[in-house]
Amino acid sequence: MKWLAHPWLAIRVQIALGVIFVAAALPKIVDPPSFAHMIYNYKLIPWALVNPMALVMPWIELLCGLALIFGIWKETSRTIIAALLAIFIIAISINLGRGNAIDCGCFDVSAAGKTTAERIADMRWAILRDLGMLLMVAQLWYAAMQERATGSSA
Amino acid sequence: MAVSPSMNWRRFFLEAATLIAAAILCALVANAFASRERKLAVVSHGVAAGASPAAVQPRAAAPTPVTRVPLPPPTATTVNRPPATKKPTTDNRQPTTQFNPHPDKPYIEIHGDDVHDLHTKGVLFLDARRTSVYEQGHIPGARPFSVWESDVDEKVNKLYAERSDPKDQNLPIVIYCSGGDCEDSHMLAQKLWGIQFNNIYVYKDGFPDWQKRGLPIHTGANP
Numbered sequence: 001m002k003w004l005a006h007p008w009l010a011i012r013v014q015i016a017l018g019v020i021f022v023a024a025a026l027p028k029i030v031d032p033p034s035f036a037h038m039i040y041n042y043k044l045i046p047w048a049l050v051n052p053m054a055l056v057m058p059w060i061e062l063l064c065g066l067a068l069i070f071g072i073w074k075e076t077s078r079t080i081i082a083a084l085l086a087i088f089i090i091a092i093s094i095n096l097g098r099g100n101a102i103d104c105g106c107f108d109v110s111a112a113g114k115t116t117a118e119r120i121a122d123m124r125w126a127i128l129r130d131l132g133m134l135l136m137v138a139q140l141w142y143a144a145m146q147e148r149a150t151g152s153s154a
Numbered sequence: 155m156a157v158s159p160s161m162n163w164r165r166f167f168l169e170a171a172t173l174i175a176a177a178i179l180c181a182l183v184a185n186a187f188a189s190r191e192r193k194l195a196v197v198s199h200g201v202a203a204g205a206s207p208a209a210v211q212p213r214a215a216a217p218t219p220v221t222r223v224p225l226p227p228p229t230a231t232t233v234n235r236p237p238a239t240k241k242p243t244t245d246n247r248q249p250t251t252q253f254n255p256h257p258d259k260p261y262i263e264i265h266g267d268d269v270h271d272l273h274t275k276g277v278l279f280l281d282a283r284r285t286s287v288y289e290q291g292h293i294p295g296a297r298p299f300s301v302w303e304s305d306v307d308e309k310v311n312k313l314y315a316e317r318s319d320p321k322d323q324n325l326p327i328v329i330y331c332s333g334g335d336c337e338d339s340h341m342l343a344q345k346l347w348g349i350q351f352n353n354i355y356v357y358k359d360g361f362p363d364w365q366k367r368g369l370p371i372h373t374g375a376n377p
Contacts, residue, residue, distance in 0.1 A: 031192055036194055052196065056181045
């Protein structure tokens with residue numbers, strides 16, 4: 001499993017994850033009211049928190065994404081990103097369980113006018129995609145742990 | 155949370171706090187410079203509470219929640235009329251006096267025929283969709299009134315100032331959004347009902363239905 005912790009792979013995973021988060025943040029930063037609408041549709045948080053969350057969360061995504069791309073505060077950024085991914089997975093899963101078909105608002109905040117069945121399919125796909133990204137974070141953790149172990153044994 | 159065992163927790167919290175503080179700062183600055191349609195009220199206003207113009211005592215909490223009102227049987231709150239095909243000679247439709255004020259309910263859901271009827275009578279229409287969508291096409295005469303944009307309270311206050319007379323507050327208002335599971339029109343209705351507007355109708359099937367019926371559409375920023 002040495003290849004899994006190889007720096008060649010880790011740096012590419014880190015940059016890819018950073019780019020994904022920057023790409024996800026930009027549409028939300030450009031149009032906060034649409035993102036607020038999508039957060040509201042999840043029906044998980046109190047009304048008073050919808051707007052503050054819609055304003056701040058995309059910037060957290062953007063800054064963490066940029067930090068990963070430029071290799072600054074990598075551990076903190078990937079931990080925050082892992083926490084965000086876990087929150088997204090839980091939020092989408094709860095709504096899937098409720099049968100509440102929503103636009104996930106992950107990469108696009110425009111109302112897509114999809115049918116309920118299309119939205120449900122998209123939500124399942126979004127969970128899979130977020131799980132994939134969590135695996136990317138896990139790879140980064142594993143590589144960092146191996147690097148430390150190698151460093152301390154040297 | 156699974157953090158690497160050897161991670162320095164103090165450093166982690168310091169960096170995380172810095173990142174979050176920077177995000178908050180960026181968000182506030184970006185929002186301050188955002189255009190009117192893209193600006194968001196930093197503190198979310200409870201739609202059910204109403205806009206609270208200075209001269210108005212907001213109503214107590216609405217008897218029905220902000221969430222979608224399920225369609226009741228054809229008698230109670232939903233005005234159901236026969237299809238428009240029966241229109242020409244045997245007019246089975248009830249007179250418009252049925253659009254009476256209903257202070258006990260925030261809104262009544264109506265459908266296309268009633269909406270068309272009210273539109274021809276010059277009733278005020280409010281478009282609860284985003285302004286950018288409104289500009290692409292809206293019901294002629296409808297005013298842009300997105301509940302998600304920061305100036306919604308300003309618009310509500312202006313409307314209240316125009317219709318401060320109790321008689322005017324009993325005039326019908328039709329609100330619509332995108333139909334389907336769109337709740338924006340219901341939210342706006344709740345907000346207006348909260349400041350004493352007593353005769354609000356929600357066009358349940360919204361703008362897509364209006365389009366489907368081939369009725370006139372106006373584009374641009376003006377009603």
